């Protein structure tokens with residue numbers, strides 16, 4: 001079994017070298033992927049089904065409408081009409097959001113404490129969707145596999161059972177692994193372009209990350225622990241802003257971004 005996996009991976013690497021690997025959308029970066037898109041979507045769906053069983057879905061109409069409106073607009077310009085898009089709000093005091101491979105998007109209620117309008121919500125949603133369309137989940141799984149197999153090759157004993165356990169864990173939970181800094185800045189860049197293309201003013205992303213960054217010292221927020229420091233992030237976004245503004249000017253839906261009534265928003269948020 002170990003030999004089969006090694007052979008498949010070597011084959012993958014050979015094919016990768018011959019074909020020039022997979023290129024990340026909007027970026028020139030190429031990388032090795034050991035997973036197929038359908039495998040990644042299956043992992044994403046498994047993770048989604050688990051989340052639906054273990055977490056409380058919010059039925060609040062205000063928060064759900066906002067997410068569907070924003071998520072739908074971003075998904076429409078993502079170039080992934082083949083994804084099985086779904087948008088759900090979860091009741092939680094953790095300010096977090098994600099998009100699983102295949103297009104399942106979850107936003108936690110506490111995140112809305114930092115959004116004053118759809119454009120600010122679009123900042124987070126497009127960042128998360130960018131992770132999915134750039135296939136960062138599949139890349140993390142592939143990196144984990146290579147590390148595991150590398151360790152197995154280095155060890156004198158080829159303990160195939162241990163490799164299989166690690167292989168199982170990597171493919172099963174890989175979709176939920178934290179992203180690296182490189183993936184984070186790539187998702188910031190691609191997300192910025194997506195929100196601009198959809199018609200949301202990309203400059204609103206700065207307003208959102210400033211508010212969110214002010215809370216960074218708070219231990220409550222799991223989200224920021226795997227995400228870059230606010231100042232670095234804002235500098236990165238400002239550098240890419242001219243490119244995003246060009247897309248925004250060309251967007252047929254330029255000017256999108258319902259502003260939330262503070263009264264409605266506070267009524268919708270958990271006390």
Ligand SMILES: [Zn+2]
Pocket residue numbers: 127128131179183184187227
């Ligand atoms: Zn991220």
